[in-house]
Amino acid sequence: MYRYDEFDAAFVRQRTEQFSHQVKRRLSGELTEDQFRPLRLMNGLYLQLHAYMLRVAVPYGTLNSKQMRKLAHIARTYDRGYGHFTTRQNIQYNWPKLKDVPAILEELASVEMHAIQTSGNCIRNVTTDQFAGAAADEIIDPRPVAEIIRQWSSLHPEFSYLPRKFKIAITGAPQDRAAVKFHDIGLMATQNDAGDIGWRVFVGGGLGRTPMVAKEISDFVAHEYLLPYLEAILRVYNMYGRRDNKYKARIKILVHETGIETIREQVEAEFAEIKDGVLKLPQGELTRITEYFAAPSFEEQEQTKIDIAQFQVTDSAYARFLQNNLHPHSEEGYVSLTISLKPIGGAPGDATDKQMDAVADLAEQYSFDELRVSHEQNLVLPHVAMKDVRAIYDVLVAEGLETGNAGLISDMIACPGLDYCALANARSIPVAQAISEKFANREDEFGELKLKISGCINACGHHHVGHIGILGVEKKGTELYQITLGGDATEDATIGKILGRGVTPEEVPGALEKLLDRYIAERQSPKESFLEAYRRLGDAPFKEALYG
Amino acid sequence: MDKMHTSSDAEVLTLFKDGAFVADTWRDLNEDEALTGLDHVHVPLNVYLENKAELDANKGAIGLALVPGDDVDALGEDATKFASIVVEFPAFTDGRGYSYARLLRERYNYEGELRARGDILTDQVAYFFRCGFDALTVVNEATKKALQENDTGAVSIYMQPVAPSEVPVGTRPFLRRAN
Ligand code: HEM
């Protein structure tokens, strides 16, 4: 894991002091809310309906146990005993008091954390695959490059007042678990004909009211040229991105309106000017940063597979956990273990202080002190020896964290919706709960299924990329839910298609049942997932199932 | 007698340069003003591009005024002809001018005075200087106060190299600090 040196520490300390100073000036009345707003927005502090919300960065979703304990401590001391892990691998606190924010930031700084650039029209936290550095299918660990990008983008003087927020995601594996094609810039590791590893660069993806799949702008950028290439894209966006309409200000609109060919020409021209300048990455620096992410000292393991069948009858909940929550590791005898923050009927992504402490202990004892936050709002122990899985599971049971639903229908993403969000058209959480309760006993039968729910067109719940997506809309004063099918956030990036007219809140679980029953009836084998079946069959059978 | 600026003057002065608020010897070109006999006047880019020969013939110092949306590349190396360039920031959220400044300094070798003018927040002061501005025309009262008291609280360690004048720190290739 990356460790701060004296300069990183001083950087965060100075920024914390600067912001604390501004908070004091706000509290004393010296700054008005209007003057304070742009300052707090660069520091992850939002003003919600009733309280401030503080968003803390978890760079590329990587944490150690000490940091997780600090997050628990903050939840306990300054909030209401819980935190919310977000779809961008960050954590949010929903009830901090403004006067406590300087103290919280100081606590964070003591464990090399901060809230810098978690909001505002700047380059946000770089996100990646939650199994980075562990996954069996990985070409390269993306975290060193993510860290290099993080540093380059931190308080960048040219790119802190962009037309709109800017999100970068990076994956080192061909199976994309970081949704890179739905980011402003997506990076995907690739190997060229000479056998060198570099990056395919995608630009202009996003969700929201105008969902777009990113377009490839370059099929290979070498490590050493990546920062100049990114700087070239950002400069073109900063100068030409639209600023007249906040809904048309993301780079996806620039790419769409200008055309990828023209954008590529502009970026390549800019890149040619700065390519061999000061941002060219020296091999020594890449090596230095990469060393921080060296693989832990894995030990040879006697146990190299897990026999799930033996638990199917005697302990079916554990069998489900093994089936769903383990991911193949590059090292024999190890797995990555997903801790689901989606208990049946709970609020997706929430964890209590006590749960965070327990997870920190598990990481320390069983996962070389490493933890990850996934963009699907779960936690991950990346390096677990197979022999330890049972002991971990028993602790998870004691903490109410044992739900074995990773990748299943109840492992859904749902935004806060009408219950908490002023912009909402419809409720999300009650609908999510009704669905997960309805299918609690059938979800294994359905297999891999990504369900995503948003309470309005801003798409915080990523409904466009759900295999099944649900979007709350308002028609003549009543809540209706539009169902989309076939969305996919992976390397096969697809935006879901609206199936037909919306259904009422009460009808949602029944509507899904009709769709899923039809899938079960039509699938070629249990190995054919819902998404695969939908791609083979198209809309027709599902339309018929739902609307008759 | 030399006019000394007292602190009450500082409240009306808006040009911040070399660590102090000073009197501004420049003005903007008026609409329909003749383009001859100018001295210490900032001329809009489009006016300059359309009347290059006439403006270049002026004996006095000519400056340039850029607004967001102007094409700095169209100016190119002509930038070096000017004694002062002012970049307008009509709203603090409009960050196009930061890129213009870097292009002028780093690509088109402009070495004269480079001003940022408009809606300038305390937090932005350090960013302006890093991108190559060396003067600010400030109206925001909170920012003026912070500048007067030398209390912008700016972070002095930089995580990315920008202007060539920034000083490397330690052995990391991209770390910089203010000089
Ligand atoms: C009540 C609180 C919330 C409000 C008012 C809110 C509002 C918004 C708005 C207006 C946008 C669109 C921004 C744009 O146009 O670019 C947005 C985007 C987004 N929100 Fe939220 N949101 C809230 C809570 C959440 C939560 C809890 C999550 C995490 C589960 C979330 C995740 C996202 C994401 C990932 C996007 C970006 C989508 C994209 O890339 O285009 N939001 N939100």
Ligand code: SF4
């Ligand atoms: S999708 Fe809409 S309802 Fe849901 S959190 Fe975002 S803004 Fe609110």
